[in-house]
Amino acid sequence: MRILLAEDDPLLGDGLRAGLRQLGFLVDWVRDGDAAERELRAQPYAAAVLDLGLPLKDGMDVLASVRRAGITLPVLVLTARDAIPDRVRGLDVGADDYVVKPIDLNELAARLRALVRRAHGQPQERLSVQDVTLDPAARSVMQAGVPVTLSAREFDLLHALMLNAGRVLSREQLEQHLYSWGQEVESNAIEVHVHHLRRKLGNALIQTVRGVGYTLASDLPKAR
Amino acid sequence: MPRSLQGRLLLLVLGLVAGVWLATATLTWFDVRHELDELLDSHLAQAAALLVVQQAADIDDDHRGVDAPTLHRYAPKVAFQVFHEGRLAQRSSNAPAEPMLEFTGRAADGFKTIVIGGMTWRVFATHGSERDVRVFVGEQVESRNSILWAVLRSSLGPMLFALPLLALAAWWAVRRGVAPLLLVSRALAQRSPQALQPIAVKGAPSEMTPMLDALNGLFERIAELLESERRFTADAAHELRTPIAAIRAQAQVALGAAADAERLHALQATLQGCDRAARLVEQLLTLSRLESGVEHALVAVDLATLARQVVADAAPVALSKQQVIEVNATEPCTVRGDATLLSVMIRNLVDNAIRYSPSGASVKLAVSNEQGVVQLALDDSGPGMSSADMDRIGERFFRVVGSGQDGSGLGWSITRRIAAVHRAVVRVARSRSLGGLAVEVDFPAERVA
Numbered sequence: 001m002r003i004l005l006a007e008d009d010p011l012l013g014d015g016l017r018a019g020l021r022q023l024g025f026l027v028d029w030v031r032d033g034d035a036a037e038r039e040l041r042a043q044p045y046a047a048a049v050l051d052l053g054l055p056l057k058d059g060m061d062v063l064a065s066v067r068r069a070g071i072t073l074p075v076l077v078l079t080a081r082d083a084i085p086d087r088v089r090g091l092d093v094g095a096d097d098y099v100v101k102p103i104d105l106n107e108l109a110a111r112l113r114a115l116v117r118r119a120h121g122q123p124q125e126r127l128s129v130q131d132v133t134l135d136p137a138a139r140s141v142m143q144a145g146v147p148v149t150l151s152a153r154e155f156d157l158l159h160a161l162m163l164n165a166g167r168v169l170s171r172e173q174l175e176q177h178l179y180s181w182g183q184e185v186e187s188n189a190i191e192v193h194v195h196h197l198r199r200k201l202g203n204a205l206i207q208t209v210r211g212v213g214y215t216l217a218s219d220l221p222k223a224r
Numbered sequence: 225m226p227r228s229l230q231g232r233l234l235l236l237v238l239g240l241v242a243g244v245w246l247a248t249a250t251l252t253w254f255d256v257r258h259e260l261d262e263l264l265d266s267h268l269a270q271a272a273a274l275l276v277v278q279q280a281a282d283i284d285d286d287h288r289g290v291d292a293p294t295l296h297r298y299a300p301k302v303a304f305q306v307f308h309e310g311r312l313a314q315r316s317s318n319a320p321a322e323p324m325l326e327f328t329g330r331a332a333d334g335f336k337t338i339v340i341g342g343m344t345w346r347v348f349a350t351h352g353s354e355r356d357v358r359v360f361v362g363e364q365v366e367s368r369n370s371i372l373w374a375v376l377r378s379s380l381g382p383m384l385f386a387l388p389l390l391a392l393a394a395w396w397a398v399r400r401g402v403a404p405l406l407l408v409s410r411a412l413a414q415r416s417p418q419a420l421q422p423i424a425v426k427g428a429p430s431e432m433t434p435m436l437d438a439l440n441g442l443f444e445r446i447a448e449l450l451e452s453e454r455r456f457t458a459d460a461a462h463e464l465r466t467p468i469a470a471i472r473a474q475a476q477v478a479l480g481a482a483a484d485a486e487r488l489h490a491l492q493a494t495l496q497g498c499d500r501a502a503r504l505v506e507q508l509l510t511l512s513r514l515e516s517g518v519e520h521a522l523v524a525v526d527l528a529t530l531a532r533q534v535v536a537d538a539a540p541v542a543l544s545k546q547q548v549i550e551v552n553a554t555e556p557c558t559v560r561g562d563a564t565l566l567s568v569m570i571r572n573l574v575d576n577a578i579r580y581s582p583s584g585a586s587v588k589l590a591v592s593n594e595q596g597v598v599q600l601a602l603d604d605s606g607p608g609m610s611s612a613d614m615d616r617i618g619e620r621f622f623r624v625v626g627s628g629q630d631g632s633g634l635g636w637s638i639t640r641r642i643a644a645v646h647r648a649v650v651r652v653a654r655s656r657s658l659g660g661l662a663v664e665v666d667f668p669a670e671r672v673a
Binding site: 016101103 | 468477480497
């Protein structure tokens with residue numbers, strides 16, 4: 001799951017990025033408000049962690065302006081401002097969650113997963129399509145009750161497809177979900193990962209829409 | 225003296241009234257008695273004169289010893305004797321047979337107070353033109369006293385009744401007079417300790433206005449102090465959250481790290497975070513002490529020596545960044561100040577210059593003395609500062625953005641506060657000699673003692 005981290009403090013930013021990576025997130029880190037807004041407008045992040053006291057442009061202004069631009073991604077505000085009016089304003093401007101520093105990394109990760117899940121209309125932590133179940137917290141996949149071992153990229157790809165079950169995701173969109181900045185993307189990387197997933201989970205799950213991308217068959221009920 | 229203002233006023237007013245009344249009564253006493261004596265004495269003398277005249281006209285030995293009739297209730301208090309040729313010719317019924325006074329010639333004429341039969345008498349003695357007639361007219365002093373009492377009773381008696389009423393009235397008046405005071409004290413007593421809004425001065429008696437003004441001034445200062453304290457605590461807690469969050473995140477990363485290199489990096493970052501939090505706490509404490517309004521003992525301090533020490537301490541950091549740091553402080557420059565605070569200030573300035581200047585930059589500290597005005601000047605060849613930032617610098621926790629440095633934004637606040645303690649003026653400008661930032665601190669001219 002690729003998220004944007006906007007935090008100006010070098011030590012905290014570094015720690016959050018490293019910690020969230022350990023927990024399976026792909027993290028892009030920006031250190032000022034202008035960069036945060038630019039990236040949020042340009043990239044399809046699954047979620048964003050936004051500090052409010054950002055240089056150049058305050059986090060609250062960044063949030064307001066991306067919401068005005070119709071960007072609906074889940075935003076978790078992580079800030080030192082704990083006054084009730086600040087919290088109220090943050091949530092009113094469009095934050096989906098408001099967390100005061102310091103925060104446990106596991107909790108932060110859980111909150112991010114919950115935000116992403118809800119943004120995709122999934123009330124439960126586990127995602128299910130056909131006989132495949134994906135647990136984002138444990139980063140585990142089961143097929144018909146049997147654990148399936150996936151690489152990190154394969155897991156992320158399946159996660160993106162399952163979150164968007166019933167929708168077609170283009171190769172570019174999938175690449176953006178799977179790779180953060182500075183990671184080399186080979187031209188046929190998505191095809192290779194899809195190929196591996198089909199080999200492990202069967203051909204019926206992932207369908208190719210020629211000239212557009214991939215989708216998961218949503219004829220079977222999802223998590224229910 | 226009672227401690228209550230009301231009691232004092234009451235005591236003073238009533239005491240004065242009672243005193244004046246007593247003095248008046250005493251004066252009246254003496255005056256009335258004197259007037260009464262004059263009046264009654266003149267009556268005695270007149271009666272005596274009448275008796276003498278009458279005796280001279282018809283001395284009738286047949287009437288010798290005959291008692292005069294009693295004509296008035298007052299008469300028994302008055303007695304007379306008429307002697308002719310040494311023998312009693314006439315007397316009032318209440319007069320003794322013996323002469324009231326000795327026959328001792330002319331000298332015995334006039335008034336005399338004597339005791340006859342246990343009674344005190346005022347006696348007037350006189351004689352006829354011929355030596356053989358002698359008249360004594362006496363009056364009981366007791367009767368005079370009762371007249372005196374009657375006069376005093378009627379003139380001063382009502383006052384005696386008026387006194388308690390007066391006391392009551394005075395009590396009421398005093399109470400009414402001090403009512404505004406009671407009102408204020410009640411309002412103050414009922415105030416919650418947190419309430420610092422001013423007391424209404426409008427309508428208060430003019431005598432109380434200065435006190436209320438002073439009190440309101442005090443409230444205002446306390447409110448300001450509390451507000452600054454509150455803001456400071458909030459800011460401090462706020463500013464400490466980020467380093468603590470960083471320490472926590474890094475420690476958690478170290479715990480979860482799979483690779484040694486990752487763990488090492490996270491642990492080093494954790495330590496860095498601790499150092500930063502510690503420095504922040506230290507700065508907050510310094511600032512808190514500076515803002516607590518404690519008087520700092522200012523003594524003669526040589527700024528040049530301090531500058532050399534600070535630069536010597538900071539030089540290793542500058543050298544590790546390949547920066548050139550120099551100090552120009554040869555002659556002693558004495559200012560009145562607190563050596564510890566001044567060291568902190570110079571260190572802040574030098575640290576900032578080193579920190580925000582790139583490697584290879586120059587940092588120059590100079591201390592000069594121009595006709596008693598001591599100036600500390602710091603120049604660097606760093607990126608300098610925009611004029612907007614120069615205006616905002618010194619605001620608590622204000623940081624120049626994009627500096628890439630994790631300063632707390634407190635160093636400048638501390639510097640400005642220390643300068644203020646020394647009544648020194650801090651100026652920030654573009655460095656003319658090195659092109660970066662120039663900071664000048666002008667100390668007030670030393671007064672020649």
